[in-house]
Amino acid sequence: MDELHKRGHRILILTSKQENESDQPGEENIPYSVNRGLSSRVRARSIVDKLTRNPNMHYFGLFLTFMRELALDFRDLSRLESQIKSFQPDILYLGHITVFSRALMPFLAEVGVPLVYDEGGAGLIDCWQERGIWYKFVAMDFTRYSIVNFFQNFFCGLVNRLSANHLKRKWMWPQNFPVFFNSRLNMRNATAVGIPVHNAQVIHSGLDLNLFSFRLRQSLDVPLVIFLPGRIEPRKGQLDGVHLLLALREHGINAKMIIAGQEGDKNYYQKLLLEISAFQLDEQITILSMVDHKELAGFYHQADICFFPSYQQAGLSRIPLEAMACGCIIFSYGNEGSDEVIHNGSTGFIVAPQDFGEAVSKITELLASPGQVQEVSVRAREFTEGNFSMPVYVDKIEKLISDTVKPG
Template sequence: MNKLNILFISHASGSGGAEQCLFDLIAHINDEKIKVYVNTPYRDHLTAELDKINIPYFVSFTDQWIAPIDKWGIKHFFNFIVGLRSRIWSIQSKIKEHNIDLVYTNSLTCIDGAIAAWRMEVPHIWHIHENLIGNHSIKSYLPTQLTYKIANFFCKNFIAPSNALAHILTNPTIKVHTIFNGIDLKKFKYKTNDRIKTELGLSTSTHIVGQIGSIIPIKGVITFIDSAEKVLATTLNKDLAFVLVGSGSKEYTAVIQNKVAKSPFRQHFHLLGQRQDIPQIINELNIVILASNSEGLPRVVIEAMAAGKPVVATRCGGPEEIIVDGETGFLVPVKDAQAIANKVTYLLEHPNQAQAMGEKGRLRAQKLFSMDQYIQNIEKVIIETVSQTHPNSQ
């Protein structure tokens, strides 16, 4: 088989879950089979990481037809439409110049690469990380079902990180591949050195409960804080810290900061903001919470399990395919702070059971969510998609 030239389109260049999945794929993909090119809309964390591994990339603005709710509106839609032609031409020129065999868009929110690939008669794969149904943090400019129909038109294959999301995308004419996210298990060492406790001025005996993710409403940040307050109001052990790791808009971050400042337990909360040392932080947590309202396949749950940490997560889609309820963690209803608090309290009061859950979770992460499996499965879809379009490429 000839070496394939693949153009990966990233909708963002930050350190979000979708960008992390893309970087892991690019960093580990078989460079004897695939030549990687990346298009990213601006310079940030992703481009800095690509520089470290000498991956060529283009900084060329792409816009979103499914926009963050704080950007969504007439002004953004007008700018999206006005700039669409030039953005598509920019991607088309890269397809032509580098003899691109396939375009791989890493988020449903960005359609520019899909249209460019269609115009150049190059196959296109859409790797979907977001669920539009019930998602109040992003919004399409079109009705949801019409959005999915248009996505189907511009796509040869979908990749979804969970069966729940794949079910939403299912279409008789489009093949949907469920490929679980993979992580680098070596980063999660199942041990701690108390560095974060020292940074926060905590004692070595303090138990830390944390949530890691964007500070946006869909991540259930308010629910996390409410559940923490319920734990602190009832538990006899007050040597507890609750940490939030992640960033969001100034407006919503201010809402969260204000809520914590008014809490009677405010001294137990620590808002760490955006961090680049997530594996180290997870390694020091005793319990990981995911209080989201909707998720595809949250990396942080897999990462927590890889580190041997019990997880309390909402039944919001992807977590139900990661966690074995009562064995590797607990699943609770969405927006139920009391249910989260009950499970966290149980784990704090039963450390042996918590440790056993963490160990079972670590074994499950090793079995189902390895980086090797993730890369091999995506490489297979890429090669099959190109072969179906251009049989002589093999």
């Protein structure tokens, strides 16, 4: 949004308050309007939700949840309509909407303003499959029970009228709106579940190359420094980093590892600590809490290798791109869209999950071939400059928006 604003576009962000108010510092300095008037359904979880898990209070909890969601839907959709009328946008740019009302997409199906959806994970699939408590109620078939069926029809009609047609009597999906995915993996995932994405295209994420500056690798140093960033949880594969370091030690290669990331799974984090201790790698592995984005480049510059052992089958992680931009040699399993941005053997290396023998073999080869290290480092930077710079990315977004507002 910052880059689009710099190009003269008028922007209004409509979103929710963050759970931790300190996560949004300096917002008053943002040069465009940010309205945090929507409710986050993550924030809405409370004692009411706990009642639904109590066998004795389950149905009472469901009723309270239903009424709460209706009230929030009434309020949020009314606020959204009001903002659309006052701001008069040429386009509605959607992204990260899964925490908002599940009635949002049916509402937008009839709003009369062009839409574009920015899909960076599995949010579109979630909105398509999980339609919310109101539309679950609307879809229930009570035709065998005339009194219940009458009540359902009466109540649906009443809610529809009271909400000024914001809450529909039938779930619907906006037609023929353009969706752009940040990876081919995400697009395949969406089409596999039947989402109608006829105008879909892939626009890989952009990177601030001034922030992630280049440092040429003349060779791999010994001891090797391996950087493994990412939220600490099973799908990010930090335990595989421990096993890679163990395999390197068994082959006589001295190496150290820096694991940097927020604790996402307490049990997994404890298991990680136990494995490090069990293999006596406490002196070789450093675990840091989540690193500030502006400090990441320093870690990529410090490291010889960035190891990306993700098992996540959605999204496009920026970690491989950041490492490549900084000249740090990337080793990846190819998941989380990384096989779309790494040319194996040219701009980085893709190894089979948990094939530590293959990884050690390639690292051994690089240790003996400084020239190859330099070539991979330079090609990786050139590739990110040509394909993933922020100006290149924003050019593509701007064209998509322009084509949507003025078709043809």
